[in-house]
Amino acid sequence: MDVETLERLQLGDVLEQLKWVSPGGRWSPTQDPDSPCLPRHKVAVVLPYRDRLHHLVILLSWLHPILRRQQLEYTVYVAEQAGNATFNKGSIMNAGFLEAWQRSDATCFVFHDVDLLPEDDRNMYSCPPQPRHLSVGVDTLGYKLPYFLLVGGVLSVRGDQFLQLNGYSNMYWGWGGEDDDMGYRIKQSGLSITRPPYHLAKYTMIRHLKRRPLTWKVRGKLLRTSGRRYRLDGLNTLHYSLLALHRHPLFTHLLLDVGTPPENLVKLDAH
Numbered sequence: 535m536d537v538e539t540l541e542r543l544q545l546g547d548v549l550e551q552l553k554w555v556s557p558g559g560r561w562s563p564t565q566d567p568d569s570p571c572l573p574r575h576k577v578a579v580v581l582p583y584r585d586r587l588h589h590l591v592i593l594l595s596w597l598h599p600i601l602r603r604q605q606l607e608y609t610v611y612v613a614e615q616a617g618n619a620t621f622n623k624g625s626i627m628n629a630g631f632l633e634a635w636q637r638s639d640a641t642c643f644v645f646h647d648v649d650l651l652p653e654d655d656r657n658m659y660s661c662p663p664q665p666r667h668l669s670v671g672v673d674t675l676g677y678k679l680p681y682f683l684l685v686g687g688v689l690s691v692r693g694d695q696f697l698q699l700n701g702y703s704n705m706y707w708g709w710g711g712e713d714d715d716m717g718y719r720i721k722q723s724g725l726s727i728t729r730p731p732y733h734l735a736k737y738t739m740i741r742h743l744k745r746r747p748l749t750w751k752v753r754g755k756l757l758r759t760s761g762r763r764y765r766l767d768g769l770n771t772l773h774y775s776l777l778a779l780h781r782h783p784l785f786t787h788l789l790l791d792v793g794t795p796p797e798n799l800v801k802l803d804a805h
Contacts, residue, residue, distance in 0.1 A: 548595040549783055555598055559610035559785035563602075573607035575660040577690075578640035580630040581648050581785075582623045583614045589648045589740050594784045596651050603655050609638055610785040615792060616777050624702035624712035625792040629774040631701060633788050635693060644668070644690045652688070653736040661692045664726045665699075670735035677736055685720065685727060686713030687737065699723055700768030705756055707795035715756065719764040 555561055563571045579597070583590060590612065601608050613630030615621055627645050634640060642661035650669055657668055669687030671677030691699070699719045706712040720727055729735060778789040 545591050548591055551595065552598050552784060554602075555784055557783055558781035559594075559598075559612075559783075560608070561598070561602055562607035563605045564607070571605065574605045575607070575642055576638075576640045577601070577606050577608040577642045577644060577659055577661075578631075578634040578638055579608060579610045579644045579646055579659070580627055580634060581610065581612045581646050582626045582630065583612050583648055584621055586648050590785075592740055593646075593648055593651065597646075598784065600652060600655050601659060604658060604660075606659060608659070609634070609640065611788055612785045613788045613790060616789050617791065619794040620707045622704065622707050622792050622795075624706050624715070625704045625772060625774065626790060627712075628701040628704065628769055628772045629776075629790045629792060630788055631693075631696060632769070632772070633776060633779075637786075641693055642690060643693055643696060644688065646688050647686070649740040650687050650737045651740065653738060654734045657730050657734045657736075659690065661690045662728060664728045665689065665691045665695060665720055666728045666730070668730065668735055669737045670729050670732055672737045672739055674739045677732075679729075679732075683714065683717030683721065683727070685717045689713075689716070695725060697769065699725070700764055700770055701772070703756070703764070703767050704772055704792075705767055711756060715764075719768075722762075722764060 554565075556565070563573050579601070581590070581593070594610070597610070611630050611634050613626045613633075615626050631643055634643065644659050647669075650672065652668070659668070665685070667685045667687075667689055670679055672687065699716070702712050703715045703719075706715065717727065773793060775791040776788060777791055778787070780787040
């Protein structure tokens with residue numbers, strides 16, 4: 535993988551390369567002009583997004599061809615948080631799921647960080663019987679899994695299981711924590727975390743500036759209560775508004791308002 539070449543990509547170049555993608559970021563093997571066939575899986579890829587256009591362009595240029603080679607029927611959804619309020623990745627992924635769930639017949643949902651590039655086509659973007667953590671080894675972590683409950687980066691979950699898990703927590707305002715919380719949810723709900731073989735599940739992280747994370751004081755308190763809280767915090771407590779929906783050539787853009795952090799959390803995070 536030549537990351538430096540990828541980082542020089544411009545949106546116009548990518549649009550020219552991916553003219554075969556249908557508006558909204560859709561493709562199906564039934565559209566293949568040479569050998570049309572039925573799709574192996576029907577997948578919605580949800581990308582939580584804010585202020586990383588260059589990363590998005592790189593990922594789209596890399597991911598669309600892989601999904602096509604895997605003979606998937608898929609749609610890419612870019613779920614963007616509107617405004618300048620503190621980022622809430624969990625709420626954005628929940629809202630992205632609900633919008634994709636009602637707009638497609640996908641049965642498999644892949645939640646995908648915008649800065650991770652899969653290195654091997656054989657790492658299938660599909661949903662086996664249990665939730666699957668696809669980004670097992672990331673180059674910046676030495677291609678090692680830091681801890682077993684880690685499900686951040688790229689996670690595939692069947693739609694019915696995501697409903698069973700009540701989605702992600704909505705309580706993690708700031709960067710970090712919602713993915714670890716999901717690991718606890720999977721364990722507590724009686725489901726299992728599965729992973730592809732290490733040699734297939736490798737990813738390259740695109741370079742970027744680190745965001746300010748939620749303080750450990752806040753994250754730690756939330757994580758300690760995750761197991762008993764997941765039924766009371768998630769899809770069933772999500773409040774959001776869909777401000778705009780645009781079907782761009784390479785993705786369906788969802789502009790979402792998920793509100794602002796509660797005042798008590800702002801005060802706690804400041805100390």
